[in-house]
Amino acid sequence: MTSPGLRERKRQRTRDALTDAAYALFERKGFDATTVDEIAGAVEVSPRTFFRYFTSKEDVALAPADEQLTRMVQTLADWKPDDPVITALKGSVVDVVTACESDGAEVDRARYRRLQALLLESPALMAACRQQGNARLEEVARLVGLRMGVEPAADPRPYLVASIALCAVQTAADAWQQHRPGATGSELLAEMFDLLAADLNYPAHGRRRS
Amino acid sequence: MTSPGLRERKRQRTRDALTDAAYALFERKGFDATTVDEIAGAVEVSPRTFFRYFTSKEDVALAPADEQLTRMVQTLADWKPDDPVITALKGSVVDVVTACESDGAEVDRARYRRLQALLLESPALMAACRQQGNARLEEVARLVGLRMGVEPAADPRPYLVASIALCAVQTAADAWQQHRPGATGSELLAEMFDLLAADLNYPAHGRRRS
DNA sequence: CAGATACTGTCACATTGTGACAGTTGCGTG
DNA sequence: CACGCAACTGTCACAATGTGACAGTATCTG
Numbered sequence: 001m002t003s004p005g006l007r008e009r010k011r012q013r014t015r016d017a018l019t020d021a022a023y024a025l026f027e028r029k030g031f032d033a034t035t036v037d038e039i040a041g042a043v044e045v046s047p048r049t050f051f052r053y054f055t056s057k058e059d060v061a062l063a064p065a066d067e068q069l070t071r072m073v074q075t076l077a078d079w080k081p082d083d084p085v086i087t088a089l090k091g092s093v094v095d096v097v098t099a100c101e102s103d104g105a106e107v108d109r110a111r112y113r114r115l116q117a118l119l120l121e122s123p124a125l126m127a128a129c130r131q132q133g134n135a136r137l138e139e140v141a142r143l144v145g146l147r148m149g150v151e152p153a154a155d156p157r158p159y160l161v162a163s164i165a166l167c168a169v170q171t172a173a174d175a176w177q178q179h180r181p182g183a184t185g186s187e188l189l190a191e192m193f194d195l196l197a198a199d200l201n202y203p204a205h206g207r208r209r210s
Numbered sequence: 211m212t213s214p215g216l217r218e219r220k221r222q223r224t225r226d227a228l229t230d231a232a233y234a235l236f237e238r239k240g241f242d243a244t245t246v247d248e249i250a251g252a253v254e255v256s257p258r259t260f261f262r263y264f265t266s267k268e269d270v271a272l273a274p275a276d277e278q279l280t281r282m283v284q285t286l287a288d289w290k291p292d293d294p295v296i297t298a299l300k301g302s303v304v305d306v307v308t309a310c311e312s313d314g315a316e317v318d319r320a321r322y323r324r325l326q327a328l329l330l331e332s333p334a335l336m337a338a339c340r341q342q343g344n345a346r347l348e349e350v351a352r353l354v355g356l357r358m359g360v361e362p363a364a365d366p367r368p369y370l371v372a373s374i375a376l377c378a379v380q381t382a383a384d385a386w387q388q389h390r391p392g393a394t395g396s397e398l399l400a401e402m403f404d405l406l407a408a409d410l411n412y413p414a415h416g417r418r419r420s
Numbered sequence: 421c422a423g424a425t426a427c428t429g430t431c432a433c434a435t436t437g438t439g440a441c442a443g444t445t446g447c448g449t450g
Numbered sequence: 451c452a453c454g455c456a457a458c459t460g461t462c463a464c465a466a467t468g469t470g471a472c473a474g475t476a477t478c479t480g
Contacts, residue, residue: 005477005478006476007425007426007427007476007477007478010427010476010477011426014427035465045429046428046429048428048429048430048469049427049428049429051467051468051469052428055468056468057467126341127337127338127341128337130337130340130341130344131336131337131340134336134337153389154389156384156385156389156402159381159384160377160381160405163380164377164406167373167374167377168370171366172366174366174369175369179363179364179365192366195367195370196370196374215446215447216446216447217447217457217458220446220458221457245435245436255459256460257436258437258459259458259459259460261436261437261438265437266436266437267436
């Protein structure tokens with residue numbers, strides 16, 4: 001495995017510098033009040049160049065979450081094929097977050113936490129975040145469809161299940177930030193997935209069937 | 211009830227004219243390719259005035275959906291208090307859509323259908339749509355929490371249930387547009403809510419089939 | 421070294437969205 | 451009816467995001 005080449009290393013350095021500068025400014029001024037010009041200026045780079053690394057201001061903020069999401073989808077794709085859908089979904093999500101919380105760098109964990117706060121602060125960023133999740137929906141639905149043995153193109157159920165899984169992740173993130181900032185993300189995620197089946201039937205005990 | 215006054219009528223006419231012009235242009239050129247300037251120009255109004263009626267280009271496109279959503283939340287709030295959560299959610303959503311499909315004007319139904327197509331065409335509009343749903347999440351979660359007898363501020367489960375309900379609506383809309391454009395919206399919605407409990411446990415009872 | 425390739429800065433531009441200000445028009449009061 | 455208030459509108463100016471085109475510079479490949 002040869003060295004990545006000077007050009008690529010430089011490019012990665014610029015990208016990291018932009019991310020760091022962006023998060024530093026977000027921390028200090030908030031997401032909305034920070035402009036792309038400022039981020040680019042902090043790295044001594046033209047604003048035009050910023051848009052060659054990130055497609056938008058939201059993109060740089062959501063980049064860490066996007067990597068996590070990529071890992072989750074990949075883990076789901078590789079998951080033990082005999083497990084039921086809900087087990088595979090819960091397992092891949094929990095595993096990725098657990099790995100991050102135990103192996104990940106401290107700066108990364110701080111960044112995820114910071115991102116949660118930014119999401120509460122900026123509706124625009126929240127919208128971009130939901131859109132980002134939605135962009136993976138197709139792929140998750142495909143994997144879910146495979147596992148359920150149905151065709152996502154003809155049956156909306158895989159989409160429904162995939163959407164609900166994303167809901168659980170989103171709700172866990174909200175709970176982490178708003179209700180129980182002390183808990184670990186993996187705990188909350190596991191809780192959410194465990195709640196899914198139970199709550200939908202609420203109050204199922206002693207009700208009429210059909 | 212007295213006459214609304216000339217001023218208010220005029221304002222409503224302008225608003226309707228903007229909506230009509232917007233949808234006509236969207237139909238002809240698509241959402242992204244239509245500019246606010248064109249919409250305003252078609253009504254002989256300054257672009258500045260457009261933004262006094264709608265906060266954004268997305269807003270004018272989503273206005274019909276927003277009204278539906280308002281009706282659904284209202285119906286949920288007034289729903290028979292003894293029904294279980296899932297029944298109340300399904301019932302209020304289905305009722306509103308059913309009422310629209312039987313009593314609503316033809317132009318309205320065409321507009322909902324057109325809006326679905328626009329959502330598929332424009333990621334920006336889709337993002338705005340999800341944000342719009344998310345804006346009601348707080349309120350829906352509050353109503354769900356009341357019905358479940360728990361406090362949404364301390365327990366994330368009402369949020370989870372509310373999110374999932376919105377997922378079901380969204381998925382029904384997708385299915386309507388993509389898989390079964392012939393079906394009625396109320397049919398599909400009822401189907402989605404009926405699927406919720408069953409699919410989440412899939413295949414909890416017995417075996418996965420391969 | 422030499423050409424192909426990638427990266428960057430500069431310039432110009434379209435679009436969305438907002439604030440300030442002034443002119444006009446409908447509405448209620450005397 | 452005349453008056454003033456409040457709402458509505460247009461114009462101007464402006465900030466910010468995002469894109470296309472072009473030229474110059476650095477890197478990589480042969």
